Amino acid sequence: MNGSNQTGADASGVLDMQVIEGLRELGGEDEPGLLLEVIGMFLEDAPTRIREIEQGFASGDIKLLERAAHSLKSASANVGAMQLSSVCKRIEEIARQQKRDGIAELLPESSKAWNEASNALRSIQG
Amino acid sequence: MTINPLTPANPTTRLTGCAALLVELDPTSENACAELAAAIRIDPHFAQMVLSLVREEGGAGPATSIEEATLRLGTATVRALAIALDLCVTECRDDAGALRWSRPLAQAFASRAISRQIRVGVPIDAFTLGLVYRFGPETLSAWRMPGQLVQVAAPGASAEAGFDPNEDEAAGLARILGQASLIAEALHGDPAQSSIDWARASSGLDAMREILEIDRPAFQALFERVGQQWSEWHASLGLPMPHVPTLDEVHRRAGEILPDDDVVRALESGSTTPLKGLRILAVDDEPSSLKILERALRKAGHDVITAVNGSDALRLALELHPHAVIADWMMPEMDGIDLCKALRRSELGRSVFFLLLTGRGEEDRIVEAFDAGVDDYVTKPFNAKILLARLKGGQRVIELQERVEANRRVVMKQVAEMGLLTRKLRNAAHTDPLTELPNRRYAMARLEAEWETSHPGGGRPLSAILIDIDHFKKVNDTYGHDVGDLVLKAVAVALRTNTRQGEEAARLGGEEFFVVCANTNEEQALIAGERLRSAIETQVIHGLGFQGSVTISVGVAQRTPDMTNQDALIKASDHAVYAAKAAGRNRVVAFSGIGSLAQSA
Numbered sequence: 001m002n003g004s005n006q007t008g009a010d011a012s013g014v015l016d017m018q019v020i021e022g023l024r025e026l027g028g029e030d031e032p033g034l035l036l037e038v039i040g041m042f043l044e045d046a047p048t049r050i051r052e053i054e055q056g057f058a059s060g061d062i063k064l065l066e067r068a069a070h071s072l073k074s075a076s077a078n079v080g081a082m083q084l085s086s087v088c089k090r091i092e093e094i095a096r097q098q099k100r101d102g103i104a105e106l107l108p109e110s111s112k113a114w115n116e117a118s119n120a121l122r123s124i125q126g
Numbered sequence: 127m128t129i130n131p132l133t134p135a136n137p138t139t140r141l142t143g144c145a146a147l148l149v150e151l152d153p154t155s156e157n158a159c160a161e162l163a164a165a166i167r168i169d170p171h172f173a174q175m176v177l178s179l180v181r182e183e184g185g186a187g188p189a190t191s192i193e194e195a196t197l198r199l200g201t202a203t204v205r206a207l208a209i210a211l212d213l214c215v216t217e218c219r220d221d222a223g224a225l226r227w228s229r230p231l232a233q234a235f236a237s238r239a240i241s242r243q244i245r246v247g248v249p250i251d252a253f254t255l256g257l258v259y260r261f262g263p264e265t266l267s268a269w270r271m272p273g274q275l276v277q278v279a280a281p282g283a284s285a286e287a288g289f290d291p292n293e294d295e296a297a298g299l300a301r302i303l304g305q306a307s308l309i310a311e312a313l314h315g316d317p318a319q320s321s322i323d324w325a326r327a328s329s330g331l332d333a334m335r336e337i338l339e340i341d342r343p344a345f346q347a348l349f350e351r352v353g354q355q356w357s358e359w360h361a362s363l364g365l366p367m368p369h370v371p372t373l374d375e376v377h378r379r380a381g382e383i384l385p386d387d388d389v390v391r392a393l394e395s396g397s398t399t400p401l402k403g404l405r406i407l408a409v410d411d412e413p414s415s416l417k418i419l420e421r422a423l424r425k426a427g428h429d430v431i432t433a434v435n436g437s438d439a440l441r442l443a444l445e446l447h448p449h450a451v452i453a454d455w456m457m458p459e460m461d462g463i464d465l466c467k468a469l470r471r472s473e474l475g476r477s478v479f480f481l482l483l484t485g486r487g488e489e490d491r492i493v494e495a496f497d498a499g500v501d502d503y504v505t506k507p508f509n510a511k512i513l514l515a516r517l518k519g520g521q522r523v524i525e526l527q528e529r530v531e532a533n534r535r536v537v538m539k540q541v542a543e544m545g546l547l548t549r550k551l552r553n554a555a556h557t558d559p560l561t562e563l564p565n566r567r568y569a570m571a572r573l574e575a576e577w578e579t580s581h582p583g584g585g586r587p588l589s590a591i592l593i594d595i596d597h598f599k600k601v602n603d604t605y606g607h608d609v610g611d612l613v614l615k616a617v618a619v620a621l622r623t624n625t626r627q628g629e630e631a632a633r634l635g636g637e638e639f640f641v642v643c644a645n646t647n648e649e650q651a652l653i654a655g656e657r658l659r660s661a662i663e664t665q666v667i668h669g670l671g672f673q674g675s676v677t678i679s680v681g682v683a684q685r686t687p688d689m690t691n692q693d694a695l696i697k698a699s700d701h702a703v704y705a706a707k708a709a710g711r712n713r714v715v716a717f718s719g720i721g722s723l724a725q726s727a
Contacts, residue, residue, distance in 0.1 A: 019507075022510075023418070026418065026421055026422060026425065026510060027421070028425065031421060034417075034418075034421055037417065038414045038417055038418060041413050041414040041417060042414050045412075045413060045414070067456075067458060070456050070485065071411070071412050073485065074412050074414075074415050074454075074485060074506055074507065075412055075414050075415065077506070077507040078414045078415055078418055078507055079414070089485075
């Protein structure tokens, strides 16, 4: 837990630290592992969603694209990865209108946001 | 939902008689069909039972022989049924065995009915599986039962909610079996307990109806048909007669639990003690969101159940009656709105407090959510404090609802008690205590009602069948009244099981029975009469040192324009019985065929 002090500067550039603190507080004394557990869930699940977004885009499976973007939007917001969440939100909104226009430009953005967020979260994991 | 383990089957079960022959029989061999029929026919009574089960299956019109049914259904299916049934019949000869088979019979009839209703699997396979799945895959495989049956009997075969039309046969059967256990629980009780948990049975059946998507009247008919078949088989296997509840009764008895003391006190004082923690069902397909939601609710002192998709949530909600449901909107397949709609359609789900979680950008569609019956919504990612505050608002509604509900239960209980008493009295007044068939009073009332709606010359004919057991006095004199009663009961069971829709059998008194045949002309009534005659002739009655069969003389008459009232119709059928006796008994005679005896009509 003390590790957050050293890595705080690193993570705070990318992550919304209020969200992280909120999770720490929610865990409280009787469930101190909650923050790390949620981060762990995110890091485990997100690569699949990113793959689904790319796959959905490439194959024209808009439904898959929308669903994966929606899921990743919530999951990333839960751990304070707001940049990733907002890219996902934009992808989801386009997909909801049965379109793909502009998603090609968003994909590199999402993968950049994912890399930054995952590094920052790993540094919290210690 | 995993299938409940039943009382373990006797592991040393050895097959005897017909089943032992059938196990040796190779269903793929050339003569399989003929050999199968021959083995089944060794015992005519048993053959009759098999035929009664397979007759209506797999083709237009009833099959008239085991061979014909086997051709339609396949040797493997009929062979498996016969093995299962023979084992059941054999074991039911002793009391301990009989107790073991009551629940499997309920399971079997329920499985068959569900399979038919939802058109999944072969109904007879479902029936067989219901009877013997507790023997486990090794035993079933040793008996060389069809692969899909062996597969389902394996432990852990799951029966989740929802039916996929493309699933394979074994998966379909597993689901059917799982649902059928809910019916068996309402009829027979939980395998681990001796009594029925009405509340559990009631919510189980509710959940099942939602999952199978059957409307209320059809489900009620299905449940009651299964109950009737189950009870009829108790009678023909000589098992103690069970009480068969109606669907209404199951629900009513589930509601009979007295309200908690503090609720009653609160009712009297006009307010309820606030609920400390709520039972909340949390639903989200995204694991980290679900985790956070669960933690936030637990921390606030609530009891939390979680589900990761809409159909699991629906089943859990109907089973566990949460005070509140908090569900994500966007989920694959059944989303939050669909879940809410499905809940609002059910009795139990109508009162639950439903809070929807919406993503950013979904607020503009919130009207749709309220239309679906959602009580409130919170935007994701949610702030725990706001969520809990909203829930507190909901809690007031929930407490109010609890109070109304408790109030309603007290009233319902009183109404139900009155209703039950009236029904018991009415049933007693209309039932023959020995055979449990309707009595003369009921038969006459029924005939009168049918008389009113029938048209002698036109669209809705009415016929009556009068039945008299041949040489009944001789049975009584030779074997005593106990055997006489046994014969009367056996005839009653045969009449009940062999009458079809629109035909209502009753005992008039003595050895005389009567069947009112609505919307039936003389020709059709003759066929019905012959069906009953042959069923009784082939039925072997045993017990109390007696073994044998009896015959009946049957008189059939149709309402004609010259008949002034229903007594004339009864009289005509009586003349026909007399003619049947005079012609040598054990036969069916129509009134129109005796002509010359019309003097007293």
